[in-house]
Amino acid sequence: xxxxxxxxxxxxxxLSHEDLTGYDIKKRLDGAIGFFWKGSFGNxxxxxxxxxxxxxVSKKKDSKTGGRERIPYHITRRGTETLKSWLQEEQAxxxxxxxxxxxxxxxxxxxxxxxxxxxxxxEEDVKRNLAVLNMYRDNxxxxxxxxDHIFYYLTVTFGIDTYEAYIKWCTKAKKLL
Amino acid sequence: xxxxxxxxxxxxxxLSHEDLTGYDIKKRLDGAIGFFWKGSFGNxxxxxxxxxxxxxVSKKKDSKTGGRERIPYHITRRGTETLKSWLQEEQAxxxxxxxxxxxxxxxxxxxxxxxxxxxxxxEEDVKRNLAVLNMYRDNxxxxxxxxDHIFYYLTVTFGIDTYEAYIKWCTKAKKLL
DNA sequence: ATCAGCATGTAAGGCGTTACATGATTCA
DNA sequence: TGAATCATGTAACGCCTTACATGCTGAT
Numbered sequence: 001x002x003x004x005x006x007x008x009x010x011x012x013x014x015l016s017h018e019d020l021t022g023y024d025i026k027k028r029l030d031g032a033i034g035f036f037w038k039g040s041f042g043n044x045x046x047x048x049x050x051x052x053x054x055x056x057v058s059k060k061k062d063s064k065t066g067g068r069e070r071i072p073y074h075i076t077r078r079g080t081e082t083l084k085s086w087l088q089e090e091q092a093x094x095x096x097x098x099x100x101x102x103x104x105x106x107x108x109x110x111x112x113x114x115x116x117x118x119x120x121x122x123e124e125d126v127k128r129n130l131a132v133l134n135m136y137r138d139n140x141x142x143x144x145x146x147x148d149h150i151f152y153y154l155t156v157t158f159g160i161d162t163y164e165a166y167i168k169w170c171t172k173a174k175k176l177l
Numbered sequence: 178x179x180x181x182x183x184x185x186x187x188x189x190x191x192l193s194h195e196d197l198t199g200y201d202i203k204k205r206l207d208g209a210i211g212f213f214w215k216g217s218f219g220n221x222x223x224x225x226x227x228x229x230x231x232x233x234v235s236k237k238k239d240s241k242t243g244g245r246e247r248i249p250y251h252i253t254r255r256g257t258e259t260l261k262s263w264l265q266e267e268q269a270x271x272x273x274x275x276x277x278x279x280x281x282x283x284x285x286x287x288x289x290x291x292x293x294x295x296x297x298x299x300e301e302d303v304k305r306n307l308a309v310l311n312m313y314r315d316n317x318x319x320x321x322x323x324x325d326h327i328f329y330y331l332t333v334t335f336g337i338d339t340y341e342a343y344i345k346w347c348t349k350a351k352k353l354l
Numbered sequence: 355a356t357c358a359g360c361a362t363g364t365a366a367g368g369c370g371t372t373a374c375a376t377g378a379t380t381c382a
Numbered sequence: 383t384g385a386a387t388c389a390t391g392t393a394a395c396g397c398c399t400t401a402c403a404t405g406c407t408g409a410t
Contacts, residue, residue: 013283108325148285
């Protein structure tokens with residue numbers, strides 16, 4: 001596995017449940033995973049090709065039911081091992097790149113009203129995302145006993161809890177300014 | 178300003194208060210800004226060179242007081258305008274890349290104990306960072322009336338509030354697993 | 355003497371975003 | 383007929399990380 005290409009483990013993780021095409025993977029990334037990890041086609045397809053060469057995934061025959069060619073990928077035993085060993089590594093790089101905070105930090109260079117507007121826009125954005133996450137949670141909560149739902153549930157509640165903290169902070173911040 | 182090189186506005190923001198060398202800028206990034214934005218020498222120096230060519234910053238003569246050469250940079254009027262217009266743009270890209278969440282989401286592929294250990298490690302990390310942010314806050318709180326301290330204070334409390342939400346989540350998550 | 359901190363920069367290489375190219379099917 | 387969705391991929395380009403190269407000063 002490429003050293004710095006984290007998309008690899010995302011793909012392996014998704015494939016550990018079911019065979020997926022590059023297109024499917026993109027859809028998953030646009031779903032519940034999207035709030036903490038992003039991916040693009042130009043990112044996913046080359047990674048799949050590279051990982052097949054490395055023997056981490058294998059191509060399945062297209063069970064063509066009409067439509068354009070589909071290339072579902074399957075995780076190999078070696079891929080599963082790579083995934084597990086990554087999961088067991090203790091260190092994890094967690095990175096935030098919050099332009100909103102950057103704008104806040106440098107707020108002194110412009111009018112207060114601009115900063116307040118920025119916080120407002122951020123708050124609305126967060127509320128929109130929160131609504132989506134709450135939907136995911138409601139669905140997951142009903143079937144917590146199933147399979148790996150507990151992990152999805154915890155991930156989603158992480159998002160909800162932090163977004164709620166953001167919103168509380170926004171209220172305080174607007175009052176202070 | 179380069180379209181996708183966000184380090185530019187970080188530099189402009191820092192220079193809007195005082196002249197700084199590349200080395201100084203790096204130190205600032207390792208401080209209170211570090212928790213939501215990172216930078217490296219190989220990132221900063223080329224950006225400074227490019228921005229000087231674009232007329233956003235200018236080199237100041239080294240007021241050499243011994244030691245190696247220092248090249249402090251000063252923000253130009255044009256740089257200030259660029260900074261302001263960026264501050265006024267409403268959209269801001271906020272990105273999270275949380276490997277911890279990735280490991281959690283794919284926790285089903287390994288033993289529960291591994292996931293619990295990962296959460297534990299994350300929690301300890303957060304607590305360490307929180308302690309640092311609390312120190313920053315205590316210092317800022319004393320002089321909230323000064324200059325732009327309110328903005329630094331708000332940025333730091335954003336970090337504190339979210340980190341505290343993380344810790345609460347960790348407790349819940351460990352109980353559930 | 356030697357190590358840490360101050361200080362500037364370059365080089366290699368990888369990774370990711372964005373846009374482009376292509377084409378089938380389904381539904382209004 | 384045209385738009386949306388499914389589907390795979392390439393190319394250009396830029397950005398960033400990491401490692402390397404260099405050398406001074408001050409403290410131990």
